Amino acid sequence: MQTLTSLHDLRQFRTSLSGSFGLVPTMGALHAGHLSLVQRAKAECQHVGVSIFVNPTQFSPTEDFSTYPRTLEQDLRALQPLGVDVVWAPSAEEMYPPGAQTWITVEHVSGPLEGARRPGHFRGVATVVAKLFNAFTPHRAYFGQKDAQQLAVIRRMVLDLNFPLEVVASPTIREPDGLALSSRNRYLSREERRSAIVLYRALGAAQASLDGGERAANRVRAVMSDVIAGEPLAHEDYVSAADPDTLAELDVIGDNVLLSLAVRVGATRLIDNFLLRDGRWEVGQTLTLG
Numbered sequence: 001m002q003t004l005t006s007l008h009d010l011r012q013f014r015t016s017l018s019g020s021f022g023l024v025p026t027m028g029a030l031h032a033g034h035l036s037l038v039q040r041a042k043a044e045c046q047h048v049g050v051s052i053f054v055n056p057t058q059f060s061p062t063e064d065f066s067t068y069p070r071t072l073e074q075d076l077r078a079l080q081p082l083g084v085d086v087v088w089a090p091s092a093e094e095m096y097p098p099g100a101q102t103w104i105t106v107e108h109v110s111g112p113l114e115g116a117r118r119p120g121h122f123r124g125v126a127t128v129v130a131k132l133f134n135a136f137t138p139h140r141a142y143f144g145q146k147d148a149q150q151l152a153v154i155r156r157m158v159l160d161l162n163f164p165l166e167v168v169a170s171p172t173i174r175e176p177d178g179l180a181l182s183s184r185n186r187y188l189s190r191e192e193r194r195s196a197i198v199l200y201r202a203l204g205a206a207q208a209s210l211d212g213g214e215r216a217a218n219r220v221r222a223v224m225s226d227v228i229a230g231e232p233l234a235h236e237d238y239v240s241a242a243d244p245d246t247l248a249e250l251d252v253i254g255d256n257v258l259l260s261l262a263v264r265v266g267a268t269r270l271i272d273n274f275l276l277r278d279g280r281w282e283v284g285q286t287l288t289l290g
Contacts, residue, residue, distance in 0.1 A: 004087070028183075095128065112240075114150075179197050
């Protein structure tokens with residue numbers, strides 16, 4: 001496994017590889033969810049690359065860029081046995097040359113939900129992912145379903161800018177109690193960690209409501225809000241029942257809906273979602289104990 005920091009070295013290494021190439025973009029602090037993406041990429045591609053870069057342009061001044069976990073040595077140890085060909089861990093100066101002033105904005109799909117609450121976030125995400133695509137020239141790029149709006153933004157960007165690659169979504173990986181894996185889970189205290197499963201419970205209650213025949217989206221959103229309100233340490237940021245592709249809020253729910261929510265548990269902001277696509281639920285995979 002090659003570990004590189006310069007764009008020049010990455011491009012030289014990439015030209016030495018023939019055959020299909022899969023990319024797993026990450027910000028490091030790797031957990032089982034990230035590793036599942038790497039394993040899928042390895043199963044589907046002849047070569048695999050991983051990026052590790054905490055992207056400053058997707059953080060607002062009030063967010064946790066300076067304290068975001070950086071665990072490069074631990075991450076490299078986790079990747080070593082998985083058959084990764086190359087890890088690129090550039091500096092911010094390598095990724096953004098002095099005076100950089102070019103940005104990618106994906107307009108409508110980046111507007112609601114996370115976009116409304118984190119101005120500039122998806123501009124930073126789209127720009128850095130485009131840079132990663134240009135650097136690695138992958139045939140497939142792998143992302144987790146947990147970041148559903150990010151996935152929608154990237155798919156739209158790939159379509160609009162004619163990137164010659166496939167965006168692959170993999171299921172959310174969950175703890176045995178349902179909590180979606182996230183690098184930010186390490187911020188939770190023991191008590192907050194117990195409370196954090198309220199996200200999974202709220203989504204599960206909404207799923208049960210739909211399975212029971214409810215089709216009014218406002219009532220489904222109210223179900224999620226009621227569950228969150230019952231957890232003293234949790235504070236709702238938003239709940240959503242939206243079209244999975246456009247993220248426009250629905251009035252009536254049919255066979256396709258993205259149920260998503262953002263909740264603050266203590267000082268930690270967490271997101272999660274369940275996806276109903278063509279009448280089938282995609283809620284993720286649960287880790288087994290032991």
